Amino acid sequence: MxxxxxxxxxxxxxxxxxxxxxxxxxxxxxxxxxxxxxxxxxxxxxxxxxxxxxxxxxxxxxxxxxxxxxxxxxxxxxxxxxxxxxxxxxxxxxxxxxxxxxxxxxxxxxxxxxxxxxxxxxxxxxxxxxxxxxxxxxxxxxxxxxxxxxxxxxxxxPPADKELPQAALAIVRPQSNLERMAAITELEKLSRSELGEAVSALPAAALREYKAGRMTDAVLFGLREKCALAEKYLAVNISASYISGLIMTAFPE
Ligand SMILES: [Zn+2]
The missing domain is CATH 3.40.50.300 (P-loop containing nucleotide triphosphate hydrolases)
Known part of the structure; x- marks a missing residue:
């Protein structure tokens, strides 16, 4: 429902x-x-x-x-x-x-x-x-x-789904591992607030892929966990490259 x-x-x-x-x-x-x-x-x-x-x-x-x-x-x-x-x-x-x-x-x-x-x-x-x-x-x-x-x-x-940030959508869409890695690396170029927005939108973007049958539940749940951790790291000024590396680990090699 x-x-x-x-x-x-x-x-x-x-x-x-x-x-x-x-x-x-x-x-x-x-x-x-x-x-x-x-x-x-x-x-x-x-x-x-x-x-x-x-x-x-x-x-x-x-x-x-x-x-x-x-x-x-x-x-x-x-x-x-x-x-x-x-x-x-x-x-x-x-x-x-x-x-x-x-x-x-x-x-x-x-x-x-x-x-x-x-x-x-x-x-x-x-x-x-x-x-x-x-x-x-x-x-x-x-x-x-x-x-x-x-x-x-x-x-x-309830209000309509907000438009999800492009950076988050680019990461979850179906693509080769190499392309995905490139999309995740793009996170490092964002401002701190844009990075925060992208990370907090990732679970919703992933859920959309999952519902469309383009993502496994293992990846969805893994990504949710990493994003929750990444949000904590963002709050204490941990570097963008560390955070993008963390997001990377949610996807199979
Ligand atoms: Zn009926």
Missing amino acids: DRIQAAVSKHFSGGRFVHAYIITGSDADGRGQAAQYLAQAALCEGEPVPCGACRHCRKVLRGVHPDITYVQREKSEDREIKIDAARALRAQASVRPNEAERSVFIIREADTLNTASQNALLKVFEEPADFVVFILLAENTQRLLETVRSRCQEISL
Whole structure:
């Protein structure tokens, strides 16, 4: 389970769903992933939800589930989600789902719903049909009416992964031993603070390689250990060449 799934799954423990969620935080991609995961869980008929294997889960993952409706600005140059779209959503929310036990409405950039649109939706947020789950995605909830926000459960996502420093990425990527040695030696040219950043980012960079199947767990764990040691050495002014030598020992000869 990744960090986004972990943040979302707290909000449907025991398979209980509320009728409206607001997903905030992270970046647009993260919010989109969170919405898909939540929708999958709401529609899943397997166990534990989302099982990832039932017909509903598979359709959600392929982006073809008929009981998920997306609502968004009509054209990218539109500044707002207009009242017509809100009214259409309101009408559709009373129609029973096609295949699943629930129907899910995902409102992308819900912070672009204008005031009239939000007011038009208030009633369905207040008294939705039993089978409806609304998922609002918003970068900034300040633009949503308090009356709307108070009817939604907020899921706040952790911030997106920081961009990892190039020096760390260069060390962990798949390459010959000689190339890797050269990349590690480059650490010695960095300023002390850059060196610190690179060393502290190395475990995260390595984890990414490991998850992609390009690094063994022995190397990952070895590198974590060496980096923890290197951070201590950095704090007491031990030389960059000693630290790069230490990092080198995490990789097989
Ligand atoms: Zn499922």
